[in-house]
Amino acid sequence: MLKKNLKINGVLKTIVVSPNTTLADVLRKQLLLTGTKVGCGKGECGACNVILNGKVAKACIVRMKRVENESEIITIEGIGSPDNLHPVQLGWMIHGAAQCGFCTPGFIVSAKALLDENNNPTREEVRDWFQKTRNVCRCTGYKPLVDAVITASKLIRGEITKEDVWYKLPEGVSILGTDYVRPSACAKVTGTWDFGADLGVTLPDDTLHIKLVQAQVSHANIISIDTGEAEKMPGVYKVLTYKDVKGNNRINGLAFPSNLGDGLDRPILCDEKVFQFGDAIAMVLADTPTHAEEACRKVKVELEELPAYMSAPEAMTEDAIEIHPGTPNIYYTTNVVKGEDTDKVFEECEYVVEDDFYVGRQPHLPIEPDVGFAFFGDDGKLNIHSKSVALHFHALMIADGIGLSPDKIAIVQNPTGGTFGYKFSPTIEALLAVAAMATNKPVYLEFSMYQQITYTGKRSPFFINVKMGADKDGNIKALESDWSVDHGPYSEFGDLLTMRGSQFIGAGYNIDNIRGEGRTVCTNHAWGSAFRGYGSPQSLFSSEVLIDELAEKIGMDPLEFRYKNVYREGSTTPSGCKPDIICFPEMIEKMRPIYNEAKEKAKEKNLKSEDKKYGTGVSLLIYGSGLDGADSSEAWAELIPNGVTIGNSWEDHGQGADMGTLAIAHESLKPIGIKPDDIKLVMNDMNLTPNSGPAGGSRSNVLTGNATKVACENLLKAMKKDDGTYRTYSEMIEENISVKHDGKWTAACTACDVETGQGNPFPCYMYGLLLAEVEVDIQTGKVNVEKLTIISDVGTIVNKLVVDGQIYGGLAQGIGLALSEDFEDLKKHTTLTKCGIPNIKDVTDNIELIYMETERPYGPYGASGAGEMPLSAPHAAIINAIYNACGVRITKLPALPEKVKAGLSK
CATH class of the missing domain: 1.10.150.120 ([2Fe-2S]-binding domain)
Incomplete structure (x- = not known):
């Protein structure tokens, strides 16, 4: 010492x-x-x-x-x-x-x-x-x-x-x-x-520290688990295996009715099989993290290794065994049927293009690794504190697995250091619950960055083939698509994700005739979880790059080709419904002079440069605000002596749920002249806050924003006197009028039909148009994004700082998706750097944000969501710009320097 x-x-x-x-x-x-x-x-x-x-x-x-x-x-x-x-x-x-x-x-x-x-x-x-x-x-x-x-x-x-x-x-x-x-x-x-690990140092002295025994292979039968030696190690309180789980030991993946599996395919602690690298096999509970880690090394696990199918094409081969015996590896299929038979329409098209695309297993890479703790409250409820962004969902998803009724579970979101969607799925919640239930003590689990990267979910790769045809005048007449979703070994939300392909491949354009088929495939690579954009970045990459290919074949400028074909009055989305607003023609008109100037600038640079080439590329960016179909949210508003308290479960990844709640509540309560400082927020604690639904799909600003607005309006109705003035808190109490009022809002939407992909899935959409300007080093293949210009329409801007931040952040992640980010090699992609996270010099400082604010009919005060749109297709604009610069068309991401260099060599 x-x-x-x-x-x-x-x-x-x-x-x-x-x-x-x-x-x-x-x-x-x-x-x-x-x-x-x-x-x-x-x-x-x-x-x-x-x-x-x-x-x-x-x-x-x-x-x-x-x-x-x-x-x-x-x-x-x-x-x-x-x-x-x-x-x-x-x-x-x-x-x-x-x-x-x-x-x-x-x-x-x-x-x-x-x-x-x-x-x-x-x-x-x-x-x-x-x-x-x-x-x-x-x-x-x-x-x-x-x-x-x-x-x-x-x-x-x-x-x-x-x-x-x-x-x-x-x-x-x-x-x-x-x-x-x-x-x-x-x-x-x-x-x-105070984030989760900060709260961790304040836990009682008898808190048990959890460390995991995790699989080091991707697919295996479990022969035996011997914990005897580990249990004798210093400081060890208990070693838990699947035998200690009081429920059915499965996470409920909430499978669609048309899913061939039952959704009960993810074990809390592996019992019969290992399905992916990093799967939890046992938990050591000890007095210190060090003692727990040392004991983990003493747990002996005997395995029979099985073939590991590390991609959808591998798992789809005829001789592939079923990863989950009894459920086919292709366990969900959906279709798009819109308009006339496309085979006939393609015969009449003057121009037809077809290509294959791949958007890979992008890692979320939050800087805060997963962390949480659990304990039983005095009321007997199991309190689980975590980074969950789907509190009420997760309580339902783990209840049967841990053997506790949902009303005995209270999940609380700790202040959270980013999730970008991976926490839409439960990760450690059930592990914490099992440990607390087995010991009746407070328990704490903190991941290392290695565990964060290797164990938690990733963006699900899409293998996509798209075919598109246009008439002699350049009008897009037909689209065919086929996509396979590599969702890893666990099915939760894989069906919903696969549906996104039918909703977003070809989105933004009026295409009357569409046929498509998508499928969800079980593999042994990292399980698929939600990631910002959720299906749109994969889908739009294929159609936005193919749009450029079709424009080139016709001989049209890619921006003008888009202008000719984007949504206008009378257009319908790939889902067959009307767009909520029409904004793309105006966006393109605003962008046109900026685009033409950028093209001229690139042309001038190319005349002077020999070792570097410069180019421009554009893409449409689109996402919906909602989960899919009918969707509800709840909130409450309570008058207190010195203001108003607002309660909701608007989970915060860092996107600004506190600011969204405050701004919408303040606007709604303006009739009583309340100041922002007099509004108290109570958020994301199932002991206190209602079911607002998960923070995913950019739904919260619309759904929970509307619910918060309704709660405030209901409070104002109760406060209002006959003369039009408002009661004070003391007057409400004296007159025995309730000071707390609920609000609920439901989106009037219909889920897309699995056979046709037709429906009206989202109450609001977000729209963008991006111009990327790039530099390509033709000696090394390295690409540098020099400038990004985006015109966004997310409806009424609720808070300018928050929306600006969402746009900047989404575009930066788009640069990473386009050029560097991957989680494919389990031996290589295990650190932030090796996964390709962009550092500050990898992200351009030259980003111009331009807004249009078309009010949304169903958004609170005309607002839509914002966070997912900027990551829906910036990678497509960057890839299009690379082609414009040097003639290399990258269709399988990321566009690493060696890929671009290989293309240049050809």
Whole structure:
């Protein structure tokens, strides 16, 4: 052990530590300075950055034996407080730079170190600095972070004041569409927003730490599990296997009626088989994480390895065995039947193109790994705290599996460091429940980044063939599609995802005649879970690239070809319903001069450059707001002595559920003159909040926004007097009128028919048009996205900072999907870097956002969703731009430099 005297945030501390303990563990677990976060644990993400003796250091990899005695350390807690914000923290708030907020402390610490050295940096110097300090953000697209540092530098130099930049709300004015700062921002920038692992250090002393024994193969029969040696290890309380699960030991995947499986295919703890790498086989519960990990290595598992089918084509071969015996590997099929028989129409088409496409297993890569804890409350309810973004769904999905009725389960969402959809599926909730039920003690489980990457769900790859035909005038007349969805070994939501192909392949264009067939395929690669866009990025990639191919064959400019064929009055979607609004013609008209200028610029550059080529590409971006068909949400509003409390389960990935709830509630309560500061939010706790449905499919702003609006309106009705004025809280109590009122809103939609794909699945849609400008190095094949220009129509903007952030972040993830991100190789793709996560220099700083605000008939105050649209097809625009630059058409993502180089060689 070592004794160290350290000055931490200006205060002298004497500590006794193990030489190999990390600085991050000392700060977080011994000194309870939990503002310093641990993400990757490998020095790749910068969430743990502190200032050590004047230099930025990665606390997760600095061992205490390397920290000199009397070192000075500054953490986020030493930079500013809620009452005395540092200019960098202020800059972060006013630019909406803290979305989920998990990476925020590390960025702010790094930014302070930069400004201590250079208080007048250029944007490129800020970007170079964050690249050097390896700060990674998955939410924001980086541009708002650079904006925040530039604003902070002006504050430090005294060129501007806080009053100049802080959003000021005039009395009685709406906050809809403004830069009003989200309620959670201050806590996030000061490191006081407690994520799951931060809450973990506050749990009682008798909390048991869970570590998992996980499969190291992708497909096997389990012969035996021997826990005897592990149970004798120091600190071990219990080792659990499937025999300790009190229920049926299955997650309920909520299968469609037409699904050939029953949806009960994912074990909580593997009993008969291993279905994928990382499957949980046993849980060790011990007094410390270290003791639990050591005991895990003593659990002996005997396996009979089976053929592993690592892609849909492999699992679809005639000699492939059934991964789930009794259920075919192709377990769900859906069709599109719209208009006339396409074989006949294609014969009449002047121009026909056909191509094969692949969009792969994109990893979510949140900087916060999965984490949670569980305990029994005094009322006997099992409380599960996790990153769930589908609280009530998950309670239903795990109830039978753990052997507890749903009304005895309360899932609570911890402040969450990004999910991007993977937490639409339960991951650790059932494991926590089983452990708590087996021990009747509080239990805690925290994943490493390796576990996060290898175990949790991924975007499901689509293998797609699309054929499209147009007449002699360039009007698209027919579309045929065939798609196979590699959904991994577990079926949950695979049928719903496969339906997305029928809804979005060819979306955006008036195509009267469509035939298609899609299928969900069980494989042994990573299980498929929701990921931002959910089926649209796979679907639109195929049709948006093929649109360019068809335009080239006709001899038309790709933007003008789109203009000729996009939705207009009288058009119908691939699902056969009318678009909720018509906006694409106007979008293209707005984009046309920008596009023509970009083409000329690329042409001029190409005349001067020999080793690099430049090009432009466009794509339509579309997504629906909703799950599919009838969809409901609930909220409540309660008058309190000093304001109004709003309750809902609008789960927050970091997208801004708190701001959405506040803005819609404030707008709805304007008749009583309430101020935003007088609205209290109670969110995402099944003990307190109603079933608002999951935060997926960009549904929350529409569904839960409307439910919140209705709850407020119902409260106002109760408060209203005959003379038109409103009762006070005391008057309500005196007159015995309820001060708490529920609100519910249901989308008047119909699910798409599985045989035809026809229906009216979403109450609102989101629309975008993207222009990508790229540079291709013809020596190496490396692609650099130089500029992105997007025109978005998401209806009424509820909060400008939040929507801007969603657009920036979605586009950045689109760059990753296009050029670098993958989870295919189980030995290679196991870190953030190797999975291809974009760093700040991989994402252009030149992103222009242009908005149209066409009010949606069914959105609250005319708003639609926003978050999924910007990731629905930016990769298509980038791929189209690569072709425009150098003639290489990439149809199977990602477009790694070696793929582009190979194309150039041909």
